Amino acid sequence: MARRYFTTPIYYVNDRPHIGHLYTTVVTDTLARYFRLAGEDVRFLTGTDEHGQNIEKVAKKEGVAPIVVADRHARTFQNLWKEFGIANDDFIRTTEPRHRVGVEEIIRRIDAAGDLYTASHEGWYCAPCEAFYPEKDLVEGKCPVHGTTLELQKEENVFFRLSRYGGRLLELYQEKGLDGQPFVYPESRLNEVRSFVESGLKDLSVSRTSIKWGIPFPGRPGHVVYVWLDALVNYITALGFGSRDLSLYERYWPGIHVIGKDILRFHAVYWPAFLMSAGLPIPRQVVSHGWWLRDAKKMSKSTGNVVRPDDLVAAFGVDALRWHLVSAMSFGQDANFSDEDFLAGYNADLANGLGNALSRAVKMSRDAFGGKTPGEMCDDNEVRAAATDAVAAWRSAFESYRLQDAAAAVRTLVTRIDGYIAAKEPWKKVKAEGVTPALHRIQYATLEGLRVAACMLAPIAPRTATEVFRRLGIDRRAEDLRPPDLAWGQLPLNASLPAAPPLFPRADAKEYFASRGESASGASKERSVTDDKENISLAPTSAVPVPSESKIAISDFLKLDLRVGEVIAAEKVEKSRKLMKMTVKLGEEVRTIVGGIATAYTAEQLVGRKLVFVANLQPAKLMGIESDGMVLAATLPDTGEASLLAVDPSVPSGAKVK
Numbered sequence: 001m002a003r004r005y006f007t008t009p010i011y012y013v014n015d016r017p018h019i020g021h022l023y024t025t026v027v028t029d030t031l032a033r034y035f036r037l038a039g040e041d042v043r044f045l046t047g048t049d050e051h052g053q054n055i056e057k058v059a060k061k062e063g064v065a066p067i068v069v070a071d072r073h074a075r076t077f078q079n080l081w082k083e084f085g086i087a088n089d090d091f092i093r094t095t096e097p098r099h100r101v102g103v104e105e106i107i108r109r110i111d112a113a114g115d116l117y118t119a120s121h122e123g124w125y126c127a128p129c130e131a132f133y134p135e136k137d138l139v140e141g142k143c144p145v146h147g148t149t150l151e152l153q154k155e156e157n158v159f160f161r162l163s164r165y166g167g168r169l170l171e172l173y174q175e176k177g178l179d180g181q182p183f184v185y186p187e188s189r190l191n192e193v194r195s196f197v198e199s200g201l202k203d204l205s206v207s208r209t210s211i212k213w214g215i216p217f218p219g220r221p222g223h224v225v226y227v228w229l230d231a232l233v234n235y236i237t238a239l240g241f242g243s244r245d246l247s248l249y250e251r252y253w254p255g256i257h258v259i260g261k262d263i264l265r266f267h268a269v270y271w272p273a274f275l276m277s278a279g280l281p282i283p284r285q286v287v288s289h290g291w292w293l294r295d296a297k298k299m300s301k302s303t304g305n306v307v308r309p310d311d312l313v314a315a316f317g318v319d320a321l322r323w324h325l326v327s328a329m330s331f332g333q334d335a336n337f338s339d340e341d342f343l344a345g346y347n348a349d350l351a352n353g354l355g356n357a358l359s360r361a362v363k364m365s366r367d368a369f370g371g372k373t374p375g376e377m378c379d380d381n382e383v384r385a386a387a388t389d390a391v392a393a394w395r396s397a398f399e400s401y402r403l404q405d406a407a408a409a410v411r412t413l414v415t416r417i418d419g420y421i422a423a424k425e426p427w428k429k430v431k432a433e434g435v436t437p438a439l440h441r442i443q444y445a446t447l448e449g450l451r452v453a454a455c456m457l458a459p460i461a462p463r464t465a466t467e468v469f470r471r472l473g474i475d476r477r478a479e480d481l482r483p484p485d486l487a488w489g490q491l492p493l494n495a496s497l498p499a500a501p502p503l504f505p506r507a508d509a510k511e512y513f514a515s516r517g518e519s520a521s522g523a524s525k526e527r528s529v530t531d532d533k534e535n536i537s538l539a540p541t542s543a544v545p546v547p548s549e550s551k552i553a554i555s556d557f558l559k560l561d562l563r564v565g566e567v568i569a570a571e572k573v574e575k576s577r578k579l580m581k582m583t584v585k586l587g588e589e590v591r592t593i594v595g596g597i598a599t600a601y602t603a604e605q606l607v608g609r610k611l612v613f614v615a616n617l618q619p620a621k622l623m624g625i626e627s628d629g630m631v632l633a634a635t636l637p638d639t640g641e642a643s644l645l646a647v648d649p650s651v652p653s654g655a656k657v658k
């Protein structure tokens with residue numbers, strides 16, 4: 001059986017995940033799910049990159065040990081992946097002992113190959129990249145990735161003889177690897193890597209003495225392992241490299257790394273060179289995707305233009321966002337993220353497309369077939385031909401990483417089914433002729449076509465696929481699909497179809513933007529998607545507090561009616577990750593106030609607490625609940641999590657705050 005080992009990059013634990021991080025994981029999950037469905041033996045790894053200066057800095061600022069920050073963020077990532085239906089087989093954290101032993105082992109091998117030496121080093125250092133750049137790679141003196149001003153740093157470091165590997169790397173780029181594809185996908189990126197190597201490789205500094213938070217460098221007291229050497233090795237330590245049990249390593253290595261283009265050099269130059277030096281097999285392929293942009297800039301924490309998934313997911317569900325991420329970006333290229341595009345795609349493909357076709361077909365079953373699937377299969381039909389074509393296009397798209405074309409193949413099949421229903425007008429036929437064999441055939445073709453479309457949707461939107469199966473009377477999960485499922489003719493006969501609400505209710509763009517206090521046309525260009533409905537009770541989520549330039553008069557401040565209130569009951573709002581509904585006593589008055597604090601506090605932690613509320617805010621509806629006031633909280637800079645303002649318990653409820 002063919003094998004494939006997919007990896008995502010491991011994520012830094014100094015930021016909450018945004019759409020960019022989500023994209024890398026969703027596309028890798030989609031690929032892993034496709035190849036499992038295609039019958040291959042697939043392993044899929046993701047994890048967190050927990051060492052290095054950036055995490056050390058955050059921990060210092062919070063006054064806690066770095067591992068506390070790492071634990072918290074690792075959990076956030078793990079929870080998010082669960083929420084997004086990510087089917088990873090393992091999750092590696094670079095602070096785990098199994099990782100450390102593997103890093104020590106590869107360094108021992110690189111050292112034994114004579115590729116390490118100690119020397120003094122000066123360079124332009126970008127903290128967000130955790131990398132030194134030579135002067136020639138700077139763009140107007142700034143970091144080529146982040147556009148930030150760099151520091152000139154000097155240190156005594158251990159160096160890796162990267163310069164030795166230029167020739168072998170160029171040979172590697174020449175070879176065709178996986179299924180005749182180049183080592184780096186897409187080929188245009190391979191050319192960039194090739195020119196970088198051709199321009200001459202300098203030895204690479206692989207230790208740091210200026211920080212403590214890292215794996216101690218074997219045999220070099222006072223040095224810790226450079227975070228990229230540490231991080232890259234995760235791909236093999238997670239398979240047991242460095243331990244006694246090498247069964248997974250032997251079964252799955254070498255793997256396929258799915259990454260963003262910003263970290264291509266690390267994966268296509270440094271990582272294969274480390275492996276060559278250690279005498280280990282190099283990766284099968286490095287697959288690089290483009291960036292989600294906002295205002296033509298890469299979305300990133302340091303630029304401050306990130307979109308978080310929370311709101312879109314609360315309003316439209318996880319699979320709607322998975323579908324958008326996969327279908328709206330040409331894999332390998334950059335794309336702009338806009339809520340308008342999201343809503344347009346949602347309505348066209350999911351609400352009016354798949355959802356509507358399914359509703360019509362199920363309604364026909366109810367009206368003419370006693371709520372059941374037909375009793376006979378229909379073999380020869382134009383929908384069957386459309387499904388066969390679509391499956392072939394979908395397969396070839398996935399196998400050449402054209403994920404957007406795989407999504408388009410699903411869309412095309414649904415459109416063909418829709419066209420078929422419109423042309424055959426079964427509702428007219430049933431009225432005119434009753435339930436004839438011809439009507440049976442139409443109904444079978446429609447439902448079976450939708451079953452095939454759901455199989456094709458499964459890698460992209462697995463929960464939706466499982467739900468479509470359920471609505472077609474099929475007891476099957478997206479995860480259980482195998483190649484025979486794609487063949488025509490598997491719809492169960494005479495199966496009862498359950499009653500169900502619309503799969504994807506139509507979205508009203510105006511209403512959506514209004515609920516976020518925006519107009520549809522100028523929607524949220526500067527604002528992050530989280531600065532809205534769910535966060536209405538919080539300070540802005542911007543990571544770095546920016547003092548306002550314009551001062552307000554005391555009379556403006558006095559417009560606010562701030563009061564101490566006592567929480568007498570609290571409950572998490574169902575279907576929302578963040579919202580907490582509180583019953584609050586403000587003096588004599590009792591009010592319902594909803595706040596975005598449920599990820600930071602449980603209901604039990606809130607009841608009995610005295611907090612500060614804005615008492616004269618216009619009421620707002622949050623997830624259907626009218627909130628009459630707002631709770632005040634500080635925003636933790638690195639996580640964006642809420643930290644409530646403490647009030648001395650002796651202060652009576654209703655007391656004014658000024």
Ligand code: MSP
Binds near residue numbers: 009
């Ligand atoms: N820790 C390193 C990776 C080490 S792998 C051995 C790292 N982490 S990261 O958290 O900064 O980024 C992880 C992934 O998120 C990368 O693939 C990166 O390209 C992706 N994205 C971050 N912002 C992005 C966009 N705006 N758009 C698409 N993906 C981007 O780098």
